[in-house]
Amino acid sequence: MKRRDFLGSLGAVGTAGMLSTPALLSSAGRAFAQGNDIPVGLLFSLTGAVAVVESTLHDAALMAIEEINASGGIHGRQLRPIIEDPASDPATYADRARRLMIRDKCVSVFGSYTSASRQAVLPVTEQRNNLYWYPTLYEGRECSRNVMYGGAVPNQQQDDLIPWAIENFGPRFYMIGNNYVYPKEENNYCKTLLKQYGGEVVNEEYVPLGHSDFSSVINRIRSEKPDVIFATVVGDSDVAFARQYHAAELDPSKMPVVSLTRSEVEVKAIGGEAAAGHFSSAPYFMGHATAENEKFVEAYKSRYGADQVTHFVSEAAYFQVYQFKAALEKLDPANITPETIRDAAVGLTLNAPQGEVLIDENLHTHLWPKIGQWQTNGQAEVLIESKERVAPKPYAAYPGQSCTGQGLVKA
Template identity: 65%
Template sequence: MKLTRRQLIRNTAAFGAFASAGFPHIWIKNADLASAAAGEIKVGVLFSLTGTTAIIEESLNKATLLAIEEINASGGIKGMKIVPVVEDPASDPATFADKARKLVVGDKCVSVFGSYTSASRKAVLPVFERQHNLYWYPTLYEGRECSKNVIYTGAVPNQQQDEFIPWLINKFGKKFYLIGSNYIYPKEENNYCKKLLQKYGGEVVAEEYVPLGHSEFSSVINKFKSTQPNVIFSTVVGDSVVALHRQYHAAGLDPEKMPMASLTTSENEVAAMGGEAAAGHFTSAPYFMVYKSPENEKFVAAYKKRWGADKVTHFVSEACYFQIHLFKQAVEKLAVSDITPPNIRDAVKGQETLAPQGKVRIEPDNLHTWLWPKIAQAQSDGQFKILVQAKDWLKPLPYAAYPGQVCSEKGLVVQN
């Protein structure tokens, strides 16, 4: 078939007209941006319900749904219901990215609440940045990230360590044994820990990483015995925490002389290792289940009523809970036609809410959260006893370990 010039022009013009009409986002910027519609606000809930990290993410899913149900029961947001779209990313980063794309592009959710591990957050990041959507991340993490499409409601290293390290040196001594699981989070936390140790005259006797999921700690415990540190600074995660504590206890070591100081041991892990193995060790976090405040009593009671009396709340599930309330406050500030992810992001800057841990606030510069550091000691009944409470809330500094780098409203600024 011979193609004449006239036919070519005609076909091209027809195709062009079709394309610009059929795919309006070619010429209208942000036309396909997710927004609220028909009296309901769709949000994604992206926590693993199967796979290795389901152990903890199940509780995050539950805290998120609880907060959404509470808000809907009290009239929703401006009369609109929050509709959660729950997906199970099965503890696999690639599946996280797939499900995130589905929630953002397919379901047109205006925000997604999700992730426990840093690996899964990094995997979904490109989706949210490309689609101009918003991801709410409740977990304490290693910092060193400055995305404009993520609201970080967990602690960063300075919020867990600034008070903790000098307190430990003061109380137990200068020699620290750093033990962590072998991935980015423990390495960045230790990186910051070493800076603080240098500042306060502490000393690192050993720094060691075990494989993720590792459960045989007898050689590590032999090294505790031979190096005799004053403090074992632990960033071991997941079921390894349980194995480490139980084997430490079985080996007859004494937490009064050589306590483990952890950033990752919560009520959840303590329940699994048993009170006798947990007792005497320390954790630094913004929230503990025993914390006394009217908001927390309400949260714990509601959680147990909804999900079972034997369930515990912990420092990540608390953030899951209050970040929904921050979302509500931000959306309330917007006109119904303006409920889009970028507007929600701008509206949440500087928002404050009374969380179970105390009043928290989203820092406008870096979208991280002002939190209340606390130091607590695990007791044999499986709960913590809070020993130190910060007098003031602490500003989040995601680049605290990197002098000269600051996360600002414009993005990451590197000063020389």
């Protein structure tokens, strides 16, 4: 482009803005054919700080949508995914969610990894009575009638884990987490369980998000000699923590890290050698042996590359689209609104890769908690699988409060 051309076009953009040319100002997408397809939003960050994880959620959800479309859609109608990139920024999430829900008239939006981004989307979702499908494990204590929670809440990750850890390694827990609401809530719940099973907290420590130097933490762990390191460290921090823990030659068979947040994605970055021997609690592991999971993993790998991994959040991002499909199939095609979809989804069961999941009337999901031990190949060996499906109790740490089909009830 010649300089003058560029300046000209830039000037044109400027004047266009000044004169309020419709092309730039009003939405180009207004003329969407309302026709036969069903618009759904995908709101996962493809760029920015959390893109490494969130793009895998995007991939999994998009794969489910295209599978559904390839097999004839829902009632013969195709799903039309509208993709937005909120760039890991809560304000952008809020802005893009408005676009999807108000302008593009999506009947549902699938999105978010972090709690911060979910909460940024909540105001518009609730005000417009739309439906937001959130696949991530989270801290609980939320009871929106407009969010479908596909991930685990504290009781689903910890009820089996804590007694098991006390029995196998000992009662002295060292809590290490990033400094935000998720680790704090998980630790609150863990403390109530420890009290119940005779465990104790030797230290409770929080490092800033993105923190990457754990030498002082590891020194403290050395001197405290706890039995279990109870970790709620996320993302890059967890990768740094695991590597430094390994480099400090702390023995996982004596002092294992039991994590609620470490999945195949983090282990891929940590390296199998450093992650091996430690544990994670999650409803899904990539190595889980069921026909549904094999199908899911194979489809994912053949589509996105053999080196890609599936994990407990991408699995939920995947099965939530199928829950959405199952709900729509129950509905009269003329009467598809976010509200009817929600009501139809309650009580649905679905054979997900992790096992048969059920949507509770509180819009959280009944899941199959598992405890896995990481191996040198980057996969987890599932040691314990809960015998029955565990119901979600988002207010488990708070006696007298429970999330029901009518919203939050306080006794």
